[in-house]
Amino acid sequence: MIDVKHLDKVFGDNHVLKDLNEHIEQGEKVVIVGPSGSGKSTFLRCLNLMEKPTSGHIVFEGKDITEAKSKEVNQIRQKMGMVFQHFNLFPHLTIKDNITLAPIKLKIMTKEEADKKAMELLKRVGLEDKADAYPAQLSGGQKQRIAIVRSLAMNPEVMLFDEPTSALDPEMVGEVLDLMKQLADEGMTMVVVTHEMGFAREVASRVMFMADGYILEQNTPEEFFGNPQNDRLKDFLSKVL
Ligand code: ADP
Numbered sequence: 001m002i003d004v005k006h007l008d009k010v011f012g013d014n015h016v017l018k019d020l021n022e023h024i025e026q027g028e029k030v031v032i033v034g035p036s037g038s039g040k041s042t043f044l045r046c047l048n049l050m051e052k053p054t055s056g057h058i059v060f061e062g063k064d065i066t067e068a069k070s071k072e073v074n075q076i077r078q079k080m081g082m083v084f085q086h087f088n089l090f091p092h093l094t095i096k097d098n099i100t101l102a103p104i105k106l107k108i109m110t111k112e113e114a115d116k117k118a119m120e121l122l123k124r125v126g127l128e129d130k131a132d133a134y135p136a137q138l139s140g141g142q143k144q145r146i147a148i149v150r151s152l153a154m155n156p157e158v159m160l161f162d163e164p165t166s167a168l169d170p171e172m173v174g175e176v177l178d179l180m181k182q183l184a185d186e187g188m189t190m191v192v193v194t195h196e197m198g199f200a201r202e203v204a205s206r207v208m209f210m211a212d213g214y215i216l217e218q219n220t221p222e223e224f225f226g227n228p229q230n231d232r233l234k235d236f237l238s239k240v241l
């Protein structure tokens with residue numbers, strides 16, 4: 001589904017991603033872990049062209065999207081949902097309008113269709129009573145579940161998650177991870193940057209360790225956690241487990 005070929009990203013004199021080569025298959029759940037500043041967010045952002053690669057190529061569903069024009073980039077982003085640490089909901093819009101804005105604006109759905117879809121999604125996450133509320137009236141866990149269903153409203157083919165639970169109070173982490181697990185069970189292709197090692201163990205088909213702009217090791221969760229090879233990974237795991 002996604003091929004990454006010789007991806008490099010440089011900010012000024014900071015070489016952040018170094019010749020990454022990856023292949024992500026449909027239905028895979030790739031979990032990326034690693035220390036802060038290692039390039040995890042930049043990698044995700046390059047996948048959906050929120051960052052332009054300095055060199056190398058991103059191939060999505062067989063098409064090289066690296067040089068896509070802005071109109072194509074919008075179409076690509078529809079197929080790659082992205083969820084951020086800080087929710088990024090529009091504060092001045094109701095929850096329902098947050099969900100329906102993009103599908104209506106991009107003429108993917110009529111207002112009626114988008115409203116119907118939004119209410120179905122809200123029902124799914126048990127938040128249909130919040131349709132007319134504003135983001136500020138929701139808890140962090142509720143906001144993040146709304147951010148996820150807002151992405152789902154576009155019927156994406158891949159979901160990218162960048163530390164979706166890192167800004168949440170501990171008691172709200174579970175409700176967000178549960179929703180992500182449901183998506184995984186339904187077969188969604190997912191790339192997830194997280195510090196939640198339990199989630200990685202349980203859900204990942206593959207776990208990657210990123211450090212200094214390299215993917216230093218990747219494996220099934222069993223091997224990754226049970227039999228790590230790289231010394232930096234061993235050190236990292238000794239601190240987080
Ligand atoms: P991680 O998500 O693993 O914490 P990031 O991808 O956010 O790492 O950052 C990797 C490096 O790239 C850091 O040194 C960061 O300061 C730098 N960086 C990230 N985004 C930008 C940007 N837009 N402009 C300049 N430097 C950036």
Ligand code: MG
Pocket residue numbers: 040041042162163
């Ligand atoms: Mg990050």
